[in-house]
Amino acid sequence: MSSTGATIDFRSVRKTYGKFVALESFSMHVKRGEFMTLLGASGSGKTTALNALAGFTEIDSGEILIDGVPITRLPTEKRDIGMVFQSYSLFPHRNVIRNISFPLEMRGVPRAEARRRSEKALQMVRLDALANRMPHELSGGQKQRVAFARAVVFEPRVLLMDEPLGALDLKLRETLQLEIKDYQRQIGCTVIYVTHDQGEALTLSDRLAVMDKGQVLQIGPPEELYDKPQSRFVAEFVGANNILKVEGAEPGSVMLEGLGRVSGHVAHLIAASFASIRPELIQIRREASGAHRATLAEAVFFGNSVRYVLRAADGKEISAIEPRRPGQDVLPLGTPISFDLDVADLVALKG
Ligand SMILES: Nc1ncnc2c1ncn2[C@@H]1O[C@H](COP(=O)(O)OP(=O)(O)OP(=O)(O)O)[C@@H](O)[C@H]1O
Numbered sequence: 001m002s003s004t005g006a007t008i009d010f011r012s013v014r015k016t017y018g019k020f021v022a023l024e025s026f027s028m029h030v031k032r033g034e035f036m037t038l039l040g041a042s043g044s045g046k047t048t049a050l051n052a053l054a055g056f057t058e059i060d061s062g063e064i065l066i067d068g069v070p071i072t073r074l075p076t077e078k079r080d081i082g083m084v085f086q087s088y089s090l091f092p093h094r095n096v097i098r099n100i101s102f103p104l105e106m107r108g109v110p111r112a113e114a115r116r117r118s119e120k121a122l123q124m125v126r127l128d129a130l131a132n133r134m135p136h137e138l139s140g141g142q143k144q145r146v147a148f149a150r151a152v153v154f155e156p157r158v159l160l161m162d163e164p165l166g167a168l169d170l171k172l173r174e175t176l177q178l179e180i181k182d183y184q185r186q187i188g189c190t191v192i193y194v195t196h197d198q199g200e201a202l203t204l205s206d207r208l209a210v211m212d213k214g215q216v217l218q219i220g221p222p223e224e225l226y227d228k229p230q231s232r233f234v235a236e237f238v239g240a241n242n243i244l245k246v247e248g249a250e251p252g253s254v255m256l257e258g259l260g261r262v263s264g265h266v267a268h269l270i271a272a273s274f275a276s277i278r279p280e281l282i283q284i285r286r287e288a289s290g291a292h293r294a295t296l297a298e299a300v301f302f303g304n305s306v307r308y309v310l311r312a313a314d315g316k317e318i319s320a321i322e323p324r325r326p327g328q329d330v331l332p333l334g335t336p337i338s339f340d341l342d343v344a345d346l347v348a349l350k351g
């Protein structure tokens, strides 16, 4: 099974429900064959964006293009889009293979060929043995594999997935994340994937777009969003982070919440409202030799690491993650310690 993925463009799309604005100046370019994720809190407009692309929702203004061709006036079935939803949405009275062949039947593909192509899709998701089962005889993960096979059996150039793993437990989600990525590589279609799980977004995506209130706040590869968030919202939403208020600045030094006066390479922080630093970039010192004094307020044991919450001199709590070697004790709460960080690792944020 293969398809040449299409490019997708949202251009200043606006969608309102009465007075409520669900999408506002929503613009995004997705490359051919790219795995793009929309990441955002509940209500941020992710499903609305997918529905607009698929044709389930009419937009107020703006334009959506597939391979450079405006599609907003094209009916859903002409848009060549496969979809997988959070609820399995399998046809309850069709067995597995007849669920998968449905989109081919709709498109008038001859029976024998539809059968052959459906079996191939079923093999890809490794459910060949279950071809004759009914949906109610499948586990959640199996249902979602069938839904996936059905969405790609007609080799669409675009595949949309709206929280497809949302109803599954963590372990199964992690397995299926890897599978989905693998299938997409095999097929080559362009994917837009929706999730509010930032871990999932970081794992799966070639690029991800963080959404808030119907707009894209930042778009880029996972490493870039993790290392260089531009706003406080993205810094807090993608991965664990420490957000420190910039309390004052003068040439060569800044005053930061939790750290006090910091000098050195601080030019990038002078005009910022906030700075962020990842917990894994904070080094805990077991004696007073570090630049910043603190006490331990909380310790959470993760096996391969320990997450500490440090209470800084001004009371600000700073989270630090320390890799752990076998036999190493977790520090007791209340221990006076100190910590260091590299000023260059502080990321400047807009408010
Ligand atoms: N048919 C509708 N009528 C009125 N408001 C709607 C309608 N559909 C969605 N909305 C509103 O638009 C906003 C965006 O909804 P949308 O479903 O796109 O969010 P989402 O990002 O997919 O959220 P979730 O993660 O909860 O699925 C929400 O505030 C929602 O209440």
Ligand SMILES: [Mg+2]
Pocket (backbone or CB within 6 Å): 046, 047, 048, 162
């Ligand atoms: Mg949604």
